[in-house]
Amino acid sequence: MRKNESNMKNRSLAGKLSNESYLNRVMFLVLITLFAIASMTIKNYFSTATALNLVANNWYIVILGVGVTFLLVSGHLDMSVGGIVAMAGVLSAYFCQPANEGFSELGQGLGMPYGVAILLTLLCCLVIGALNALFIAKMRVASIIVTLGTMSIARGIGQVAALGAQRSAGLPDIFGVIGNVPLFGPIKIAAAIAALLVIAALFIEKKTSFGRRTYLIGANREAARLSGVKVERHIALLYLLSSLLAGITGILLASEMKAGISTRGSGFEFSALVVTLLGGASIDGGVGSVLGMVIGAMILGVVSSAAYGMLLRPEWQFILKAIVTFLAIIAQRYLLDRRNK
């Protein structure tokens, strides 16, 4: 009898909540629980500084995650974002370094005004995105293979432009501004940009036909095509969007450090994928949400800062990320299976 009752309760709940909001709530609970556990076990973890640092240290993953989430929802991967972050950082520095002043080759740039440099950098990032789009949307090559290639190309361009090192000499003062405008505490303007992007992405995801088409393509590409969605153009747009967001991230990060570093952003592609998966997205397409991704980013942030607080060796970050992702995938599938039985 009692079991029956709870079953009915579940059913009525299932009528009210979509799978997506259900998962989002569960993951939010997980986030709170993890934060509580970390606060109880680690000295001085529970403080405003920790909460602020969570935002300050994870905004770039959120920006990258927006593009990756849309792609994953449509059933595609993007491993090139980390490479584009490195490339954008180095190129933005290279373009606005003084043209004829540097003593060394690494101080020698193109001497453009910063605004032009940013635009040109974003254009270069869009070229990488266009490469992805051409091969994946048009020629229908597996996205993992193509984006592994463009990842190498983007990071490779960064390394060549930085001669295998970093470009920081002779940068104009304005280069270090946009990444370092303080809002409050450790939070800088970049976090606000990330927040704005998330709000825009939420709007696009929920309220525009563009967003809903993305889900349709992911759920059933053929059905989407037959119902008049221009699938190829749509996927191409998503890849361009993702590369543009990665470019913005790269420019902001370079500005924050006031240097274009060619090794920057290694592993970002995995982190962006991890937070998206933590948010309940599935590579099989049609499932996932930007809100879930943000929660996922917070979970990952709590886990890494807790590992840091427990004085674990930095190598643990790799392993923890892998374990957390694995657990999230398994747990989410179990929950949904049980719920939709």
Add this chain to the structure above:
Amino acid sequence: MSSNCESTISRGYKAKRIIKEIYAYVILVVVVAVLSMLKGELFQRGNFLFPANVANLLRMSVPILMISSAFTLIFITGNMDLSVGSILSLTTVVNAILVLNGFSFLVSLIIVVALGVLLGTINGFLVMKLRITPVIATLITMNAYQGLARYLVPPGISSITNTETQKMPEWMGFFSKGQVFMGLSWAFIVAIVLLIALVILQKKTVFGKYLVAAGGNRTAAELSGINVVKVVWGVYILLGAVSALAGVARASYLLIGEPYTGVGAETEAIIACLLGGTVFSGGEGSVVKSFVGALIIVCLTFGLKSVIPEYWQLLAKGAVLVFAVVLNHLLSKERIAS
């Protein structure tokens, strides 16, 4: 009229088939020819094709040759394994630790290959039993294994190497560097034996037919009584073991346990398979041609290193991958058309 048309089609088809058969070899010949015309500083006596030079190149590239040949099988089944590079890193480190602690060559080899089998089993379990998408599952294990490899190296040092109390034994480098036959090493001979074994496995055994069936149409394969889960899981285990063997060769070549040595190996294996004409959606591929593809990459990486600065490597690798994708796409598209 119609018969005329047919014969043109079949002639065109035949020509394309021949192109498909030989283009990997042609690229290799072209690459070697171009490199031998360049006078690189690193080449001994200024020529790429100088025998000692070639032998050195082959001794150096054993791990990538091994992994690429075995990687073909996973491509044929229509799956993906991104963790091979991390398995290579991890087994290199473990092998170095074992040898440094006094284990003999054979014992450490057996332990390391057993470890590779275990790692491959985990991959297979995630993909086939838990049904996590291959790319995601092996990305997860890739990071886990890489983290483990780094974790095994004590803090403060960058790789497993001689300490004040422990020294690598003299024979450590023999497997990969000792010249046993025409300047070639035991490791290279093992790679050739492995290649032959894989060819036999693919062409002459039922298992090889199952691979193609599983990659071509999984449902059809299952309906005709093939246990696809076991077959693909087996390939993951095989790939894990081969990557571990490659790790032994790499450790013996480097004489240290370098935890980042396998980074990018999965990309190289993918390039090799694509250059060899393997269809990445499954069902088609040749181990020998992937081996040739791996030779192309090895020549390119080594050749480029001697002509242009090291930091061009990554860009070149990406460009070659894109080139391989285009080539692969063009040829397979023509196959569908005819």
